[in-house]
Amino acid sequence: MTDVLDRLIRLAAKKYGADADALKADDDVFESLGIDSFAAAELMSELELEFDVEIPDYELQGVKTFGGLAAVIDKRR
Amino acid sequence: MIEWSLIEGVYELRLGVEPCNEIGTTMLAALERFLDQVDTESAHALVIRSTVRGGFSAGADLRELYEELRQRPEREHEDALREFIDRIHSVMDRLDMLPLTTIGVIHGICFGGGFELALTCDILIAERSARFGFPELRLGIIPGFGGIPRLRRDVSNAVVRDLLLTGRSINAKKAQQIGLVSQMVPTGEGLRAAMATARQATKFDREAAKTCKRFMKPLPVEELAQEKEHFIRLAQRPVLKLALKKFVESDDPRPYLP
Numbered sequence: 650m651t652d653v654l655d656r657l658i659r660l661a662a663k664k665y666g667a668d669a670d671a672l673k674a675d676d677d678v679f680e681s682l683g684i685d686s687f688a689a690a691e692l693m694s695e696l697e698l699e700f701d702v703e704i705p706d707y708e709l710q711g712v713k714t715f716g717g718l719a720a721v722i723d724k725r726r
Numbered sequence: 727m728i729e730w731s732l733i734e735g736v737y738e739l740r741l742g743v744e745p746c747n748e749i750g751t752t753m754l755a756a757l758e759r760f761l762d763q764v765d766t767e768s769a770h771a772l773v774i775r776s777t778v779r780g781g782f783s784a785g786a787d788l789r790e791l792y793e794e795l796r797q798r799p800e801r802e803h804e805d806a807l808r809e810f811i812d813r814i815h816s817v818m819d820r821l822d823m824l825p826l827t828t829i830g831v832i833h834g835i836c837f838g839g840g841f842e843l844a845l846t847c848d849i850l851i852a853e854r855s856a857r858f859g860f861p862e863l864r865l866g867i868i869p870g871f872g873g874i875p876r877l878r879r880d881v882s883n884a885v886v887r888d889l890l891l892t893g894r895s896i897n898a899k900k901a902q903q904i905g906l907v908s909q910m911v912p913t914g915e916g917l918r919a920a921m922a923t924a925r926q927a928t929k930f931d932r933e934a935a936k937t938c939k940r941f942m943k944p945l946p947v948e949e950l951a952q953e954k955e956h957f958i959r960l961a962q963r964p965v966l967k968l969a970l971k972k973f974v975e976s977d978d979p980r981p982y983l984p
Contacts, residue, residue, distance in 0.1 A: 687746060687784075688780075691855040694854065694855050694897040698899060703897075
């Protein structure tokens with residue numbers, strides 16, 4: 650789980666030019682990366698390919714933080 | 727802005743309507759102009775791509791649809807919906823049947839009506855960022871631009887049901903695995919790959935290519951007509967207007983997703 654969170658944060662930070670070391674598990678993904686819904690969909694594709702998982706959209710409802718997103722990815726691995 | 731060019735037998739149709747090529751009357755009119763002017767004698771191939779950052783197309787222009795339904799009296803809804811759907815089906819059918827090898831380049835969002843537009847293409851090339859989905863059931867409707875019959879033409883019913891009945895979206899790799907996308911390429915490589923594919927298509931005998939397309943990709947005429955009727959019936963119910971109202975009035979960066 651920590652490994653997933655770390656890789657997720659590094660990938661997202663690199664893609665959207667954020668400082669990976671400043672991003673924490675409880676941070677809001679949209680707000681901390683400054684992304685819109687289009688970029689979020691693109692990020693989901695990148696994460697699915699990176700972790701070799703499928704994440705149905707409905708499993709992401711209510712998920713706001715990097716930690717929450719990492720937990721969903723971890724369950725699908 | 728929507729524009730096109732013809733170079734060495736290959737048309738390039740560029741969709742550039744911000745924010746993400748929503749399909750409403752403006753897009754429809756531009757596609758009609760293209761289809762009226764396309765020279766199928768000089769050209770062999772057509773590449774369709776988006777020039778906007780967000781993706782290929784986010785689908786139907788829901789804000790325009792909401793305004794149209796809100797401003798018209800209810801007794802006019804069926805005729806207005808039918809007029810628009812007949813028009814969009816005509817455009818999609820003409821694109822589908824063009825006697826050219828058509829190649830869609832997909833990046834980012836390819837949802838709803840945008841997915842339906844992509845499905846008219848003979849060959850789909852998807853960049854890593856691509857995401858395909860039919861969110862229509864979340865609005866209380868079904869795809870109405872010919873998407874279900876065209877999706878069924880290409881992939882199995884099990885996948886079609888999963889996509890439609892859950893509204894979930896899939897990435898480029900999954901789309902390639904199920905036979906929807908034929909080539910997956912790195913982000914930013916889609917246009918180059920599409921042009922190389924189009925140039926290859928221009929080397930072949932025209933009559934052979936046209937015959938192959940007609941034989942391999944027949945228009946599912948009966949199912950398209952059925953889909954229209956289902957859509958027009960569902961779109962007149964209050965559930966759509968309520969869902970559109972929520973969508974239009976939301977300023978949440980996370981889209982309205984029931």
